[in-house]
Amino acid sequence: MERVRFFYDFTSPYTYLASTRVDEIAARTGAEIAWIPVLLGGIMKATGNQPPAMLPARALYMPRDLARWAALYGVPFRMSPHFPINTLGALRAACALAAERPERHRLFADACFRAAWADGRDLGDRAVLTSLAAEEDRAFVSEAMDAPRWKEALKRNTEEAVAAGAFGAPTFVIGDDELFFGNDRLELLAWRLAHGAEAAR
Amino acid sequence: MERVRFFYDFTSPYTYLASTRVDEIAARTGAEIAWIPVLLGGIMKATGNQPPAMLPARALYMPRDLARWAALYGVPFRMSPHFPINTLGALRAACALAAERPERHRLFADACFRAAWADGRDLGDRAVLTSLAAEEDRAFVSEAMDAPRWKEALKRNTEEAVAAGAFGAPTFVIGDDELFFGNDRLELLAWRLAHGAEAAR
Numbered sequence: 001m002e003r004v005r006f007f008y009d010f011t012s013p014y015t016y017l018a019s020t021r022v023d024e025i026a027a028r029t030g031a032e033i034a035w036i037p038v039l040l041g042g043i044m045k046a047t048g049n050q051p052p053a054m055l056p057a058r059a060l061y062m063p064r065d066l067a068r069w070a071a072l073y074g075v076p077f078r079m080s081p082h083f084p085i086n087t088l089g090a091l092r093a094a095c096a097l098a099a100e101r102p103e104r105h106r107l108f109a110d111a112c113f114r115a116a117w118a119d120g121r122d123l124g125d126r127a128v129l130t131s132l133a134a135e136e137d138r139a140f141v142s143e144a145m146d147a148p149r150w151k152e153a154l155k156r157n158t159e160e161a162v163a164a165g166a167f168g169a170p171t172f173v174i175g176d177d178e179l180f181f182g183n184d185r186l187e188l189l190a191w192r193l194a195h196g197a198e199a200a201r
Numbered sequence: 202m203e204r205v206r207f208f209y210d211f212t213s214p215y216t217y218l219a220s221t222r223v224d225e226i227a228a229r230t231g232a233e234i235a236w237i238p239v240l241l242g243g244i245m246k247a248t249g250n251q252p253p254a255m256l257p258a259r260a261l262y263m264p265r266d267l268a269r270w271a272a273l274y275g276v277p278f279r280m281s282p283h284f285p286i287n288t289l290g291a292l293r294a295a296c297a298l299a300a301e302r303p304e305r306h307r308l309f310a311d312a313c314f315r316a317a318w319a320d321g322r323d324l325g326d327r328a329v330l331t332s333l334a335a336e337e338d339r340a341f342v343s344e345a346m347d348a349p350r351w352k353e354a355l356k357r358n359t360e361e362a363v364a365a366g367a368f369g370a371p372t373f374v375i376g377d378d379e380l381f382f383g384n385d386r387l388e389l390l391a392w393r394l395a396h397g398a399e400a401a402r
Contacts, residue, residue: 048257057250057368060366061368068392187388188266192269
């Protein structure tokens with residue numbers, strides 16, 4: 001079974017879109033998709049990349065493009081009033097859940113993506129964030145947000161993504177560095193998983 | 202019947218890939234796709250955009266990404282040894298054919314894309330370029346390459362693309378400014394053409 005690392009940050013609307021499709025791809029191809037929280041800003045800084053909306057013409061285009069993908073996928077979407085979202089606390093909490101309560105990491109991540117990109121909520125707000133955790137995880141999440149241990153974990157994950165060749169999000173990696181960048185590469189990723197590495201070269 | 206403007210420059214490998222798919226999309230959706238030569242460098246300059254490969258991590262990724270799309274599409278591809286290609290003459294000749302011998306514009310454009318991105322030939326070389334034209338167009342193409350009239354036509358096309366919101370290539374536009382950017386948006390374009398503007402919002 002092929003393992004795919006899925007590097008995500010809640011601040012990225014294209015990553016939200018991709019997150020709604022990965023289960024279907026895993027089911028279709030038999031791959032295991034491992035969700036790994038990273039700080040997109042850290043990846044951008046390490047690689048010298050800039051947010052795509054820095055370009056005015058692209059900033060005009062992006063909301064329409066995002067709305068189209070959401071319509072194609074049949075998932076709710078609206079531009080976040082809190083963009084760029086402060087996701088540091090949310091990502092540290094996700095690191096903590098991934099490490100210590102992995103059975104609820106994904107539930108929390110899905111709730112965060114939906115809150116940010118379907119419901120317009122602010123993940124930078126501690127009360128919002130803890131409310132997104134399962135009841136038994138709320139104290140754990142609230143504590144994890146500021147804990148040096150999870151701050152370090154997030155930093156390590158971000159370095160791991162950069163080491164694999166990431167320069168944005170979402171990034172998918174098979175093996176060491178077989179990288180697929182962007183929601184718009186899910187089709188290529190699925191094709192590669194279905195047909196093997198040789199066919200995809 | 203919906204009309205789609207397809208703004209292209211031979212220097213763009215993603216535009217080559219897209220060019221191999223537009224007939225299938227037109228056939229599937231009943232749309233008419235109008236090929237319009239533009240100078241990608243002019244679009245970049247007008248909008249402040251930069252070639253994606255300026256970013257080192259992305260420059261590493263792009264050849265693999267291009268090869269994957271080509272494999273998925275089942276079309277030949279190799280990175281051009283002449284990149285960034287000087288396509289000024291080729292694009293002016295394409296403008297001239299589009300205006301005066303439209304029945305062979307597309308034939309010439311396809312030959313240029315293939316020469317650049319499957320056969321590694323240099324479109325900046327006059328002998329190469331004229332050899333890509335149909336025999337009865339060779340003198341015409343050779344003359345058009347330097348003619349002020351077609352230089353102006355290319356400039357106007359490029360301004361037209363920018364006015365429609367383009368910031369890169371390939372760019373597809375329905376109506377005034379319903380813009381789709383990138384080979385990776387062909388699926389969205391086809392979906393919009395098949396389902397209408399309302400469904401795609």
